[in-house]
Amino acid sequence: FLAGSAMVALAPNLELLAAARAVQAIGGGAIVPISMAIAGSRLPLGRRALAIGLIAALDDASSLLGPLYAAALVEPLGWRGLFWLNIPLQIPWLLAVALLVRRTPALGQHRVDWLGGLLLAAGLACLTIGLTHETDGAGSVWITALWVALALASTAAFVARQRRAPDPLIPVRALRRRVVGSGMALYFIDGAATITLMICIPLMTNVLWGRDPLQGGLNLMKMMVWMPVGGILGGWLAQRLGYRPTAALSFLLLALAYLAMYRWPDSPGSAMLWGTLLIAGLGIGLNDAPILSSVLDNVRAAERATTAALTQMVQTTGMIAGTALLATQGIGRFDQRAAELFRQRGLSASPEExxxxxxxxxxxxxxxxxxxxFRGAGLALFLARGRPRQPGWSPVVVATGGDEP
Incomplete structure (x- = not known):
């Protein structure tokens, strides 16, 4: 991440800037899964959910505070200065990680499956291109189908590779467990539901209510400010109620928020807007701790980092799929209705229509x-039950994960 930041700050053109950002993303993308794995391996079951909820809350908070932080500093520092600033800010954390690694027991020697990683990256890249490719005719549809077919082929080759590899990147054996598979499916739904809200809230503000883009961003922040609160609350509830009811509550809140948005009048008042977006933000944040805890509790300690990364990747794939569905089905339906209105009324159709x-x-x-x-709330019943917090817990380092399934 630090090397990528320096490369971005020094990039002389757009091509090298994009490559540097890719390097930065490789490092930055590993931070949250590794943090989840540390929490899953070094804390007892009774304390994992809250720790994972805190990590998820900080991750959500960064999405809210990062743009504000950048907006405040870009004028005095310039955009290159923002990336140079990453280096002194991150060095203390780098030293802290180095000390943590020295105190962390090794979980065995493992070889990196580079070929498997390339196949997985190729599959995700092809899927992203296929689902976000602009379709403006029959030829474009076939191009999209080709990219999706390549994604499926790469994924199939990756799965076959993982079954044969002595040290697979992804614990295929663990994915067959109901609690792990249902957790992955729920995080896919969470990704699609989250990106739908993040696109529709500012879009409605701009095109339906006639407000400026700044107001659309402010309305989105009214939801995002509650996401870290939901992350902490989700960890706390998961320790006391278990994973299933906490995750089910999360998706029920999301369903309630969507129904409330469906019932919004043409111009909802401030109280209605804040109330709906509060429910949506809490619903998004609540599910991180129970889903990730359920998944990480049911894989071996040595597999937790890659499993956490896979779970995050599944959520991102859900976001890609949600964006593609909005582009093809949502905008497509509007185009169909607009074409029918124009066919019937021509230029006499009013803006109100x-x-x-x-x-x-x-x-x-x-x-x-x-x-x-709402169906996600039902799927949450297939997660692990979770264990209540044990009284009298003390922060003893668990050297090997302590609870191998």
Missing amino acids: YQAILRATFDEIFRAAALVT
């Missing part, structure tokens, strides 16, 4: 999202 079909399109999206998230 186009606003009405916009609202109908958003309502369809919210109904579908509410149904999917």
Whole structure:
């Protein structure tokens, strides 16, 4: 991450800037999964959920505070200065990690499956291109289908490789367990539900209510400010109620938020807007701790880092799929309705009529999202039960994970 930051600050052109950002992303993308794995391996079961919830809350808070931090400093420092600033800010944490590694017992010697990693990256890249490719005709549809086929082929080759590899990147054996598979499916739904809200809230503000882009961003922040609160609350509830009810509550709140958005009037008041977005933000944040804890509790200590990374990747894939569905189904439905209105009314169609079909399109999206998230609440019943917090716990280092399934 630090090397990528320096490369970005020194990049002389857009091509090298993009490559440097990729290097930075490789390092930055590993931070949260490794943090989850540390919490999963060095804390007893009764304390893991809260620790994971705190990590998820900080991750959510960074999404909220990062743009504000950058906006405040970009004027005096310039955009290159922001990336140089990463280096002195991160060096103390780098030293702290070095000390932690010295105190952390090794979990055995493992070889990195580079070929498996390349196949996985190729599959995800092809899927991303395929789902986000602009379709403006039959030829584009076939190009999209080709990219998706390549993604499926790469994924199949990756799975076959993992079954034969002596040290697989992904614990295929663990994925067959119901609690692990259901956790992955829930995080996919969470990713799709989250990105739908993050796109629709500012979009509705701009195109339906006629507000400026700044107001759209502020409305989105009204939801995001509650996400870290939900992360901490989710960890606390998971320790006391267990993973299943906490995750189920999360998806029920998301379904309730989508239904409330479906029932929004043409211009919701401040109280209605804040109330709905509070429910949505808490719903998004609540599920991190129970889902990740359920998954990490049911894999070996040596597999927790890669499993946490896979779970994060599944969430990102859900976001990609959600974005693609919004682009193809949401905008596609609007285009169909707008074409039908133009065929019937021609240039005499009023702006209010186009606003009405916009609202109908958003309502369809919210109904579908509410149904999917409500089913997610049912799927949460297949997670691990979780264990209540044990009284009298003391912070003893668990050298080997202590609870190998």
